[in-house]
Amino acid sequence: MIKTLIFDFGDVFINLDKAGAMQNALDLFEEKELPEELVAINTLYEQGLLETEEFVSFYKENFPKLSEEEIIDAWNYILKDFPTYRLEFIQKLASEKKHKLILLSNTNELHINWIKEKVSFYEDFKKCFDAFYLSHEIQLRKPNSNIYEFVLNENNIKPEESLFIDDTKENTEAARELGIHVWNIDETKEDVIHLFNIKKELF
Structure with missing residues (x-):
């Protein structure tokens, strides 16, 4: 589970x-x-x-x-819009308190500063998570295995009880090798808000 x-x-x-x-x-x-x-x-x-x-x-x-x-x-230039319905999705998950929620992103200071400036609800989004890891802050980067080991150890969680959602195949494959369940999301035709339908066998 x-x-x-x-x-x-x-x-x-x-x-x-x-x-x-x-x-x-x-x-x-x-x-x-x-x-x-x-x-x-x-x-x-x-x-x-x-x-x-x-x-x-x-x-x-x-x-x-x-x-x-x-x-x-x-x-x-790479950064575009952040749909509010995805904020509502993570806020609902946070309010239900059924799962520990962690964000794990390869990002950098310039990008996160842009997001803080342009995305008015960034702080509301951030506080939905039990842990919020940005690569430039922890000096670890996906798909290196040590970043996943860091998350597992820091949060005292078991890989077999965890699901990692990422759009990059290389990143999900590295997590899978450690026993973490994964969803390599195809952003062109899938949306994170459908998580519990697409991965219903895990819940």
Whole structure:
């Protein structure tokens, strides 16, 4: 029986435009594909191993034609709307107190600052959770197994009594290997609010 629900943030609660953000970045940087060095820097930043100032400075040095504002706008391009019906869904779950609720997201300071500014109910959303983990704050990142082990240990929960919902296959496969039940949500045709219908065999 599932006692703990572990949710990703992007494309589970807040909508993302991954393809649009990538194309926008490639156009801006005049690249055909994202160089490995940029991927590595982005990963370090997401894991909290680079300060925002260092991160932005790196891009300014490598793309001197771009302003700081253009760089930050390009970085935040991926973030779209957060439908209020998903807030209502998690608020209902929180009020029922049937499950421990955990958020586990690969994110970074610039993104979370944008969300705090643009999503008026961010604090209401955050307080629905028993634990709220952002990769840059805990310096751990999905799909590395140590992030899942951290969540299990910190909250004294059993993998077989936990369900992890994430839109990235790599992330759910890593969790599955530790014995955690998973739902690799397809954001193009599934919605987290239908969790108890889609995964009814677990409840």
